[in-house]
Amino acid sequence: MEEVVIRLNQKNHGAFYLMLDNEQVGEMVIGIENGVLTAYHTEIHYTQEGKGLAKHLLDGMVAYARTHQLKVKPLCAYVHAQFKKHPEEYADLWLQE
Template structure:
């Protein structure tokens, strides 16, 4: 498995992703605009489930938000659930409008 990578287009749309030797096995679809990082969807291929890849994507996304002074809008059910489960861990990046 590779490390988490971020790919964005010129409009700030893209994804955090993890690949194995053959293909992309996990991704978190995001967009970044006006100081906000919106997370839309997180998906791990069935063959890669149970390896903590979604958590790796979450950690990379939160680290990126912190390093770049972004607030996160967690529209993705997985990310929203993690933020609600541990609000103190994400209070600095969680956009206050949906807490």
């Protein structure tokens, strides 16, 4: 079973981690400042690629952003591609500059 957990340092920099059977198999590096969650990079362990697990990280990040009323700046190529592919799904979050 997959679980997404977030760990942030005192400066609100950190990552969402995708855990599979208590083993980390992916991460999405982020930072939060002034009401904006910036997604920098998403990576899934090479042994788990192609299984749709990055979407679980994305869903976890989106749920967190909505719960905390944050806008999302998608600098990560994966997050940006998903926002562009499904703009109606992320319109309330997407900080477009």
